[in-house]
Amino acid sequence: MTSAPTPPAAPRPAGRRAAKLDERLAGYKGVWVFVEYERGQVHPVSWELLGEGRKLADALKVELAAVLLGPPDGAIRGFCDKAIHYGADLCYLACHAALKDYRNAPYTSVLTELVNRYCPEILLLGATTLGRDLAGSVATTLRTGLTADCTGLAIDPENRGLAATRPTFGGSLLCTIVTLNYRPQMATIRPRVMATPSPDPDRVGRVIEHPVTLVEDSIITKVLEFVPDDRSAEANLPFADIIVSGGRGMKRQENFRLIHDLARVLGAEVGASRPAVQAGWVGADRQVGQSGKTVRPRLYIAAGISGAVQHRVGMDKSDVIVAINEDAGAPIFDFAHYGIVGNAMTILPALTQAFTEHLRTRKRAC
Amino acid sequence: MHIVVCIKQVPDSAQIRVHPVTNTIMRQGVPAIVNPYDLYALEEALRLKDCYRGRITVLCMGPPQAEAALRKALAFGADDAILLTDRAFAGADTLATSYALAAAIRQIHKGLPVDLVFAGKQTIDGDTAQVGPGIASRLDMQLLTYVSKIVSLDLDAREIVVHRRSEGGVQVLQTRLPALITVLEGINEMRFATLTDMFRAERHPLTTWNKDDAHIEDPTKIGLKGSPTAVSKVFAPSPTNRRAELIETQSGQPADLAATLVAKLFSQRPELALSLKSSSTPDGRSA
Ligand SMILES: Cc1cc2nc3c(=O)[nH]c(=O)nc-3n(C[C@H](O)[C@H](O)[C@H](O)COP(=O)(O)OP(=O)(O)OC[C@H]3O[C@@H](n4cnc5c(N)ncnc54)[C@H](O)[C@@H]3O)c2cc1C
Numbered sequence: 001m002t003s004a005p006t007p008p009a010a011p012r013p014a015g016r017r018a019a020k021l022d023e024r025l026a027g028y029k030g031v032w033v034f035v036e037y038e039r040g041q042v043h044p045v046s047w048e049l050l051g052e053g054r055k056l057a058d059a060l061k062v063e064l065a066a067v068l069l070g071p072p073d074g075a076i077r078g079f080c081d082k083a084i085h086y087g088a089d090l091c092y093l094a095c096h097a098a099l100k101d102y103r104n105a106p107y108t109s110v111l112t113e114l115v116n117r118y119c120p121e122i123l124l125l126g127a128t129t130l131g132r133d134l135a136g137s138v139a140t141t142l143r144t145g146l147t148a149d150c151t152g153l154a155i156d157p158e159n160r161g162l163a164a165t166r167p168t169f170g171g172s173l174l175c176t177i178v179t180l181n182y183r184p185q186m187a188t189i190r191p192r193v194m195a196t197p198s199p200d201p202d203r204v205g206r207v208i209e210h211p212v213t214l215v216e217d218s219i220i221t222k223v224l225e226f227v228p229d230d231r232s233a234e235a236n237l238p239f240a241d242i243i244v245s246g247g248r249g250m251k252r253q254e255n256f257r258l259i260h261d262l263a264r265v266l267g268a269e270v271g272a273s274r275p276a277v278q279a280g281w282v283g284a285d286r287q288v289g290q291s292g293k294t295v296r297p298r299l300y301i302a303a304g305i306s307g308a309v310q311h312r313v314g315m316d317k318s319d320v321i322v323a324i325n326e327d328a329g330a331p332i333f334d335f336a337h338y339g340i341v342g343n344a345m346t347i348l349p350a351l352t353q354a355f356t357e358h359l360r361t362r363k364r365a366c
Numbered sequence: 367m368h369i370v371v372c373i374k375q376v377p378d379s380a381q382i383r384v385h386p387v388t389n390t391i392m393r394q395g396v397p398a399i400v401n402p403y404d405l406y407a408l409e410e411a412l413r414l415k416d417c418y419r420g421r422i423t424v425l426c427m428g429p430p431q432a433e434a435a436l437r438k439a440l441a442f443g444a445d446d447a448i449l450l451t452d453r454a455f456a457g458a459d460t461l462a463t464s465y466a467l468a469a470a471i472r473q474i475h476k477g478l479p480v481d482l483v484f485a486g487k488q489t490i491d492g493d494t495a496q497v498g499p500g501i502a503s504r505l506d507m508q509l510l511t512y513v514s515k516i517v518s519l520d521l522d523a524r525e526i527v528v529h530r531r532s533e534g535g536v537q538v539l540q541t542r543l544p545a546l547i548t549v550l551e552g553i554n555e556m557r558f559a560t561l562t563d564m565f566r567a568e569r570h571p572l573t574t575w576n577k578d579d580a581h582i583e584d585p586t587k588i589g590l591k592g593s594p595t596a597v598s599k600v601f602a603p604s605p606t607n608r609r610a611e612l613i614e615t616q617s618g619q620p621a622d623l624a625a626t627l628v629a630k631l632f633s634q635r636p637e638l639a640l641s642l643k644s645s646s647t648p649d650g651r652s653a
């Protein structure tokens with residue numbers, strides 16, 4: 001991403017600077033997705049990226065590969081198969097005891113080595129704490145371009161290049177970034193920006209094991225301990241099915257109780273806009289939007305939220321959006337599916353009541 | 367102990383507006399501020415200095431006006447400030463930015479050896495979180511990103527232990543100096559600068575380096591020329607042609623509006639019933 005303070009207001013034709021690929025770089029083929037494996041689990045963003053990577057690979061008519069790094073434990077192999085079920089044609093597997101916990105140096109060296117050996121044209125990683133740490137180092141080591149936190153990816157049919165779209169200027173505008181005469185083209189994408197594909201358990205593919213030579217003694221950084229978060233207290237907004245969110249229009253912390261009441265009846269998570277978080281009405285892990293979480297629930301209910309772009313980019317992929325706002329002209333009504341123009345303090349309790357009724361009668365019916 | 371803190375001057379994006387007709391950025395009158403995330407990095411460095419003594423050098427690459435950002439850092443207690451400014455740096459993406467900053471840090475290191483480099487988690491204009499890892503990789507320093515706490519620093523053994531935020535938990539990491547640390551927001555609360563501090567900072571000599579002062583070895587690696595990425599298009603998010611279906615009832619009473627909405631939701635979106643069934647019970651307790 002261009003980090004100069006003054007990107008051009010008028011589009012600059014990218015073609016002017018060495019858009020033509022060197023012959024050597026034209027030999028870079030295939031789309032790769034880095035599959036984030038830690039402590040026996042794969043981060044779901046990896047499956048989302050395989051879905052997106054599949055589309056890119058199809059557009060380019062090349063293969064889609066998953067890349068898995070980790071310790072040689074029993075679980076990791078199974079995830080190669082799973083990556084194939086989610087759309088990969090093949091999986092590169094690199095196992096070593098030194099890859100047990102994520103550390104920048106050994107992960108960077110193994111991933112860089114794999115790229116230099118097999119030469120993919122595109123490499124995608126999740127914009128997680130791990131993915132962003134690794135992507136920045138790998139791109140610098142490979143001396144190639146990296147576009148962070150993309151919200152859309154496409155292939156330019158003219159030059160087969162990756163066109164990566166991301167928010168810019170605090171989210172008020174979007175920009176499309178291309179990588180010129182450098183390969184691979186790297187991008188990170190936040191969890192939940194892309195849809196999870198449905199896995200096909202009958203899909204088969206190849207697993208290519210890559211021998212790793214690492215020496216633990218020569219790795220300077222050591223992991224002394226891992227302290228897992230208290231999952232019970234933690235909000236899991238990105239993967240919630242239903243979210244009830246409140247904004248500045250809720251006016252006071254006490255009024256947020258109405259949000260919690262409705263959420264409880266629906267079995268929903270509570271979300272918030274940034275002003276509600278800044279006011280201390282809810283914890284920062286509940287902020288939805290550009291500087292908070294990206295969510296895609298089946299139902300998103302927004303009360304007292306105006307629908308500023310920075311909020312919208314984090315939630316407009318929700319299946320159904322319901323907005324409650326006093327102001328019929330609020331921008332949220334331009335992208336919500338259903339709206340009630342009215343006072344959230346009276347509408348929310350009425351909705352809680354109506355949903356309770358609905359659930360009660362439904363239970364009786366079955 | 368010598369710490370270099372990388373700070374960037376950014377437009378206060380909260381105040382940026384897009385022209386409704388021409389879709390261009392209206393930057394007139396938008397104040398420039400120190401990237402808010404970098405203040406956490408500066409404060410954390412100042413706290414280490416409070417404990418261990420030493421010097422703090424703040425480094426900023428930007429146009430001449432970025433001097434204001436460095437003066438602010440000086441007012442808070444930084445000892446030296448270096449402004450890396452040259453037309454040749456303009457248009458740099460993260461790869462070219464980390465190249466230039468790394469060259470400058472090498473130069474600073476020649477004057478006084480650098481033990482730690484601090485950077486913010488990310489900038490609010492570039493928003494990439496890549497410059498820190500980029501610098502570490504170019505200087506072959508140990509990289510510690512998303513640090514939420516500095517647990518201990520042993521200058522004799524040249525060892526540091528930190529908490530690093532990772533997915534699903536916190537890693538306790540130990541590494542050797544020199545290291546580059548990117549600091550998580552909220553790790554500390556910025557101190558205040560008094561009026562005297564600000565006056566002192568105004569008079570403080572500031573070092574300005576161009577590309578030659580920074581000993582840029584390969585001028586094709588900086589600025590626009592050294593940037594592998596290019597912006598091909600800037601545009602406003604497309605307005606959806608959707609417009610919410612507004613629920614209206616004759617009475618306009620909340621109860622009627624709510625009942626109408628719920629009925630509509632379940633008849634028009636039958637798939638919703640499924641997500642409700644799995645996640646809740648009618649008495650309101652989550653299953
Ligand atoms: C770099 C940057 C990053 C940002 N990141 C985020 C982010 O991640 N998430 C985020 O949410 N924002 C973010 N913002 C802020 C964003 O621009 C908006 O300021 C914010 O989303 C507005 O929150 P809001 O809708 O709650 O408040 P407001 O815009 O003030 O809207 C309040 C709404 O409540 C309505 N209202 C008032 N009273 C009632 C009532 N009694 N009943 C019903 N409706 C009522 C009003 O009509 C109004 O529409 C960011 C901004 C910047 C610059």
Ligand SMILES: Nc1ncnc2c1ncn2[C@@H]1O[C@H](COP(=O)(O)O)[C@@H](O)[C@H]1O
Pocket residue numbers: 003372373374375401403404407425426427428460463467484485486487488489490492493494495496497498
């Ligand atoms: N022009 C710059 N001058 C000094 N430091 C910078 C500059 N750009 C980025 N940084 C540092 O790198 C961090 C990450 O920036 P970014 O990769 O743009 O999100 C920032 O928080 C700063 O500490």
